[in-house]
Amino acid sequence: MTDVVVEALTAGYDRSTVLDGVDLSIGTGGALGLLGRNGVGKSTLIMSLMGIVAPTSGRVLLDGQDVAGRRPDLIARAGVALVPQGRRIWAPLTVAETLALAGRGHGRRWTTDAVLDLLPRLRERLGQQAGQLSGGEQQMLAIARALLTDPTVLLLDEPSDGLAPAIVDQIAELLTTLRGEGVTMLLVEQDLHLAFTVCDEIAVMEKGRIVHLTGTPEFRADRATAHRLLGVA
Incomplete structure (x- = not known):
């Protein structure tokens, strides 16, 4: 079980700064939903x-234990796994x-x-090429791939992307189950229903900074703030 604390994190590409002093924390077994408009740095934070x-x-x-700047394989060995946008x-x-x-080299817990x-849907597809799976099955496979590295922290970048609402509901159920197993999560998501279902806290990012952080029930009740920060009703 792992808690995550990010302090004054700055990162970018070449000479461009994307993350400008990000601060956030996720308690052990907690789930933080990270929301924000396109281009504010959410995926950069995940990749950092x-x-x-x-x-x-x-x-x-x-x-x-500070892992900032370590190689991805060392961060993975420390218990962090990524479910990337677009499944890959x-x-x-x-x-x-x-x-x-x-x-390979894992198998302690997962x-x-x-x-x-x-x-169980993947068990029915064991002999099928991954590229021939439906979008929802590919997303399940991406999550399965991450779990097999035996993570205590799961980073998910837009897992609902391109999926039908019924499949998104299945993803929500799966992630809720994983939370029950004590997996700590950071969920970058545009689908508010998924974020609200899975996460106990919501953070909003603007211009590379966290500008709003609150419990999920409080965020859902504050429609004016949601509209101001995200442009949604």
Whole structure:
């Protein structure tokens, strides 16, 4: 079980600063929904936490241990897993091959059997190439791939992207189950229903900073603030 604390995190690309002193915290087993308009830095934050983008300053603490600036493989070994936007599954591989590759060197808590019990649809598709799966099945496979690295922290970037509402409801149910297993989550999402269902806190980002942070019930009740920050009713 892991808590996450981000302190004054700054990052960007070349000479451009995208994250401008981000501060946030997620308690062990908690879920924070990160909202904001396009281009404000949400995906950059996810990639910085995973080590794909190197921060220029600030700290990322996992149970008090600073992992900011480490290589992605070392951050993964520290217990962080990424479900990327667009899923990025390995299309030529079968479901079984994907799970076998993702689970190499792991299997302490999340074994292949445990993941397939959680996602029985994938068990029915073990021999099928990942690129031939439906969008919802590919998203399930992306989550399964992440779980097989045995994470205590799960970073999810727009998991509802391109999916039908019924599939989004299945994703919400799955993520709620994972929270019950003690997995700490940061969920970047445009689908407010998914974020509100899964997360106990909501943060809003503007211009590379967290400008609003509150409990989910309070955010849902404050429609004026939601409209001002997100342009939604």
